Amino acid sequence: xxxxxxxxxxxxxxxxxxxxxxxxxxxxxxxxxxxxxxxxxxxxxxxxxxxxxxxxxxxxxxxxxxxxxxxxxxxxxxxxxxxxxxxxxxxxxxxxxxxxxxxxxxxxxxxxxxxxxxxxxxxxxxxxxxxxxxxxxxxxxxxxxxxxxxxxxxxxxxxxxxxxxxxxxxxxxxxxxxxxxxxxxxxxxxxxxxxxxxxxxxxxxxxxxxxxxxxxxxxxxxxxxxxxxxxxxxxxxxxxxxxxxxxxxxxxxxxxxxxxxxxxxxxxxxxxxxxxxxxxxxxxxxxxxxxxxxxxxxxxxxxxxxxxxxxxxxxxxxxxxxxxxxxxxxxxxxxxxxxxxxxxxxxxxxxxxxxxxxxxxxxxxxxxxxxxxxxxxxxxxxxxxxxxxxxxxxxxxxxxxxxxxxxxxxxxxxxxxxxxxxxxxxxxxxxxxxxxxxxxxxxxxxxxxxxxxxxxxxxxxxxxxxxxxxxxxxxxxxxxxxxxxxxxxxxxxxxxxxxxxxxxxxxxxxxxxxxxxxxxxxxxxxxxxxxxxxxxxxxxxxxxxxxxxxxxxxxxxxxxxxxxxx
Amino acid sequence: xxxxxxxxxxxxxxxxxxxxxxxxxxxxxxxxxxxxxxxxxxxxxxxxxxxxxxxxxxxxxxxxxxxxxxxxxxxxxxxxxxxxxxxxxxxxxxxxxxxxxxxxxxxxxxxxxxxxxxxxxxxxxxxxxxxxxxxxxxxxxxxxxxxxxxxxxxxxxxxxxxxxxxxxxxxxxxxxxxxxxxxx
Numbered sequence: 167x168x169x170x171x172x173x174x175x176x177x178x179x180x181x182x183x184x185x186x187x188x189x190x191x192x193x194x195x196x197x198x199x200x201x202x203x204x205x206x207x208x209x210x211x212x213x214x215x216x217x218x219x220x221x222x223x224x225x226x227x228x229x230x231x232x233x234x235x236x237x238x239x240x241x242x243x244x245x246x247x248x249x250x251x252x253x254x255x256x257x258x259x260x261x262x263x264x265x266x267x268x269x270x271x272x273x274x275x276x277x278x279x280x281x282x283x284x285x286x287x288x289x290x291x292x293x294x295x296x297x298x299x300x301x302x303x304x305x306x307x308x309x310x311x312x313x314x315x316x317x318x319x320x321x322x323x324x325x326x327x328x329x330x331x332x333x334x335x336x337x338x339x340x341x342x343x344x345x346x347x348x349x350x351x352x353x354x355x356x357x358x359x360x361x362x363x364x365x366x367x368x369x370x371x372x373x374x375x376x377x378x379x380x381x382x383x384x385x386x387x388x389x390x391x392x393x394x395x396x397x398x399x400x401x402x403x404x405x406x407x408x409x410x411x412x413x414x415x416x417x418x419x420x421x422x423x424x425x426x427x428x429x430x431x432x433x434x435x436x437x438x439x440x441x442x443x444x445x446x447x448x449x450x451x452x453x454x455x456x457x458x459x460x461x462x463x464x465x466x467x468x469x470x471x472x473x474x475x476x477x478x479x480x481x482x483x484x485x486x487x488x489x490x491x492x493x494x495x496x497x498x499x500x501x502x503x504x505x506x507x508x509x510x511x512x513x514x515x516x517x518x519x520x521x522x523x524x525x526x527x528x529x530x531x532x533x534x535x536x537x538x539x540x541x542x543x544x545x546x547x548x549x550x551x552x553x554x555x556x557x558x559x560x561x562x563x564x565x566x567x568x569x570x571x572x573x574x575x576x577x578x579x580x581x582x583x584x585x586x587x588x589x590x591x592x593x594x595x596x597x598x599x600x601x602x603x604x605x606x607x608x609x610x611x612x613x614x615x616x617x618x619x620x621x622x623x624x625x626x627x628x629x630x631x632x633x634x635x636x637x638x639x640x641x642x643x644x645x646x647x648x649x650x651x652x653x654x655x656x657x658x659x660x661x662x663x664x665x666x667x668x669x670x671x672x673x674x675x676x677x678x679x680x681x682x683x684x685x686x687x688x689x690x691x692x693x694x695x696x697x698x699x700x701x702x703x704x705x706x707x708x709x710x711x712x713x714x715x716x717x718x719x720x721x722x723x724x725x726x727x728x729x730x731x732x
Numbered sequence: 733x734x735x736x737x738x739x740x741x742x743x744x745x746x747x748x749x750x751x752x753x754x755x756x757x758x759x760x761x762x763x764x765x766x767x768x769x770x771x772x773x774x775x776x777x778x779x780x781x782x783x784x785x786x787x788x789x790x791x792x793x794x795x796x797x798x799x800x801x802x803x804x805x806x807x808x809x810x811x812x813x814x815x816x817x818x819x820x821x822x823x824x825x826x827x828x829x830x831x832x833x834x835x836x837x838x839x840x841x842x843x844x845x846x847x848x849x850x851x852x853x854x855x856x857x858x859x860x861x862x863x864x865x866x867x868x869x870x871x872x873x874x875x876x877x878x879x880x881x882x883x884x885x886x887x888x889x890x891x892x893x894x895x896x897x898x899x900x901x902x903x904x905x906x907x908x909x910x911x912x913x914x915x916x
Contacts, residue, residue, distance in 0.1 A: 180894070182910035187890030190752065193901055194881045194889065197754075211886025 181292055184215055188300050195307035199314055201225055202234055205271075205279055208304040212283055215300060216293030221266055221284040224248055226277055234279075248280055263287060269301040273309035344455065351375055351459050355466045364470065365441075369393035372443070372463040376456045379446040381428070382467065385413065385439045396446065413439055422460055424450070429457070431464040435472040443467060482549075484508055489550035489559050492593055493518060493600035501593035510548055511561070515589050518599040519558040519566060520607050521573060523582030531577065532556050539572035555607065559596065563589070570619040583610045586621040609723060640720050647717035650700045662700070665693045667718035670711070736775075736836065736874045738766050741905045745834065748868045748875045749905070750861075750896035752889070756785070759878050762900075763838055764792050766876065771797055776831035778824075780805035780839035801827075806843030817860035821867050828871040838876040842883060854887065858912075861895035866914030 191211050198204045202225060209220040222244050224231040231248055233240075247268050250256040256268045265288045271279040281301055283289075289297070358371040365382045369391040372380040379394030387409045389401045404412070413432065416423040417439070422431040427448045433441040443464045445452055452460075488504050492512075505512040523532050533551045536558060540547045547560040558569075570584040585607035587599030602622035610620035645652070651662040665683060669690070672678040680687045697703070705711050736743045739762055743749075753759045763779070770777045776799050781789050783804040790802045805820075828835045844857050861877065868875045879892055893899055897911045 179910045179913070183894040183908065183912065184890060186899075186908055186910060187893035190893045190899060190901060191886045191889045194752070197881075207885055209886075211890050214887055214890035 177292075181296070184296055185299060187211070187214065188296060188303060191300075192303035192307060195304060196310050198307065199311050199318070201279070201308050201311055204304060204307045204311055205234060205281070208281060208300055208307075211300060212281075212297065215296040216285070216289050218283045218285045218289060218293065218297070221282040222248075223279065223281055224268075225279040231277070231280060244282055248282065251277070251280055265289070269297060271301055271305040271308055273305055273312060275312075278305060278308045278312070347455050348458060348462075351462050355463055359466045359470055364474075365391035365467065366393070368463055368467050368470065369443075372445070372459060375459045375463075376445060376452070378452065378456065380463075381442075381444045381446060382433075383442045383444070385409075385441060387442075390441060394446070413442070416442070422457055429460060431460050433464055433468045433471060435468040440468065440471045440475075481508070485548045486550035489548045489557055490552065492548075492559060492596045493550075493557060495597045496593065498593050505548075505593075508548070510546065512593050514561055515563070515591055516559055516561050516593075516596065516599070517564070517589050518587040518596060518603045519560060519564075519569070519584060520587075520600070520603040521556045521558070521569075521582060521584045522554060522607060522611070523573070523577060523579065529554065529556075532573070532582075535573045535576035536569070538576060539569050542572060543568055545569075555604070557600065557603075566621065567619045580617050582617060583607050584619045585610060586619070586623070588622050641724065644717050644720050644724060647714050648721055651697060652721075654700055662693060662697060663718065663721060665690070666697060666714070667722065669694065670715040670718055674705075736766065736770065736834070738762070738874075738876070738905070739900065739903065743874050745872055745874070746868045747898060748861075748865045748896060749877065749898045749900055750892050751876055751878045752881050752899070752901040753878060754881050756880075759840065759880070760789075760792060763876070763878065764789075767800070767836060767838065768793055770834075770836040770874075771799055773834075774799065775834045775836055776828070777801070777836045778803065778827065778838075780837075780843065782806065782840055782842055785840065799833075804843075805839060817856065817863055820860070821863055825867060825871065828873055834872045834874070836874045836876075839878065841877050841879050848888065854891065857888075858891045858895050861892065862912050862914050865895065865897055865911070 188211065191207070195204045195207055198207070205223045205225060209223055212218050212220050222238070222241065223234040225234050226232070231251075233244070244266070247256050247266060251268050251270050253270060253272070263286065265285045267283050269281045269283065270277060271281060281304065283297060354371050354375060355368065358367045361367060363370075369380045369382050370393040372378075373393035379396050380392070381389060382391040383389055386406070387403045392401075412423075412425060412430070416425075416430055416432050417434065422429045422445075424430075427450075428444040428446055429452050431443045432439055433443060443460060445456060445460050447456075485508060488501075488508060491504075492501055502512050521532065521536055529551055533549065533556045536556045537549055540549065540558065540560075543564070545558075545560050545564055546562070547558050547564075549559075550557045566584050566586050570582070573584070574580040574582065585603045587601070587603030587606065590596050590599045599622075606620045606622045610616060610618070648663055648666075651666065654660055655662050661683075665679075665685075668682050669679045672682060676687055676690055680690045683690070694705075698705075703710050703714060705714065734742060735745060736747075738749065751759075751762060753762060767777045767779060771793065777797075778801040779789055780803050783806065786802045786804055790796060790800070793800060793802075824837065828837075844860070848854050848857065864875060864877075867873075877892075877896065879888065881889070884892075893908065894910075894912050897908055899906045899908055
């Protein structure tokens, strides 16, 4: 103990100064967080306050007081004193004269610990006062430390919560970024779809959104649109089998297929592949957002193409219905109004064309070829399809030979006929033009040259022979002059009538007739000899020759009529 | 011209402060402006630092200065493995008497505390501080004793409070009217 200067003043100065020291010490204790260190610090001050030492320190743990440090050996006497501690403390004077006292350290929640002080004899009241003040300050510091620990725990929990929130916020930020990107993709592609720039516009939009070059191909691999750098020249077209294999593999996936340096997505509305959209990425850098952009672009393109197809189908159906009604017969006012609605001016001269092809795989092949030819020729026309023939209603005086050539080139075969009906000035007369075209078609198909363009206007004698009103007389006329040969052909499966017809058409030339019929000249001579025996005709007689020639042409017309509605 | 200021608080001549601080950083924050101000005023300054801190302290004060002494006290003021307070105070007295100006003296008391584990050293330190309180009244001196709370416990804190007429702690300068009066 630090002694005072003696006397009442010295005692008071020492006591107050020590008390001041305890307060200063408590300031240090209040800065601590560790209960054991606070208790140890208090213990170091005890010898400064009087002739005392610290016998032991205890801290509450799990509802009991535990001696500090915990590795100290047990002391039954100390433990007994501590176990009897009350709010004032507990103590005992040991037989050897040693004095011990356990000072309780209390906080709001209860006993926080205790400080056991030992001395050779019981301390004075003044020293006890200082020790109690020290213990009170220690108790307050322990309570403060507990409070701080709870605060620290709360801060830790708050920090953990903040970390979790930051993590959630980071995920939300990522999600917002993704959504923003998707919104931009949606905006750009929707705007592009609304603008109606078709495949080039969508390819350009995809290129701007991804920064990658974009290729749009049809299902065969033909390039329809390209955006971005690096367009191959010439553009490679894969073999059909490899292309089909690629489409099959892509169709089995629910996400784009990576194929070499491309990310491929099928334009496939309603299970029908209309095309392929590819992101060209040699470095394979496309991420999730690029994949989303590609898929969205593919969807927009699919909608666009499906819409275009629907419009085309509706337009085609309306065209067909109008053509069907016009060739079936309708009034002028209605015809003009409906044609106007479809953007076709029916006023002025029109003609009806019919086309039929033997080599076409399907009716749609022929109708598509005719439609393409009409567009290529720049005709103002309406198209339809009925009973195996394609019907075209065309304005003006078109070059039908050019149409035949175009369709033949498209289909790859010339085994067809384009027949043209007579010109009409009003819609009401179009049924007549149609009938004429059909008759012309049948006549041409039954003729010796069954392929090519045939115009009713150029029919000449056939137009008289084909007049429906005199059919019975024409039939009788044919029977009169050719009945013997017709019966001969039917009985013996011969070809006398056609041979005779070709001979007359060739102006009596043996060579040209034999060539046209692809028979030997002697065969022709034999047939002509047999004809004279069967009919008794002398083809050298002008009158006879004219009647027989007319009869053969009428026979062709009748043959053609019999084919109608095939 | 006003007198010395410590941490923003004016000090009276002959002040003897016990400064309780936490760690070297807070010590330097308090001490360096105090000494630098003294040098700026042309006052003599002497700082008793731990040997390892001398160069650093001098550097922080702008390098060598004719009015500045930074000494390593822990080896110079030991006597028989204990503190030779009389020699310490005699040298200080001689030094301050030669300056002819107010003097600022500061000490990092770790040099004294390193020997406190030996019996009787705490009482020696107490007597030294009481002697210092008496000495400052005889010279135009401001004396600051820096005690690191991170190093010293209650056995030092309580008697050092008792020995000093003024205590600085946590930003507050307190007078201690009940400090131990020097023996006549």
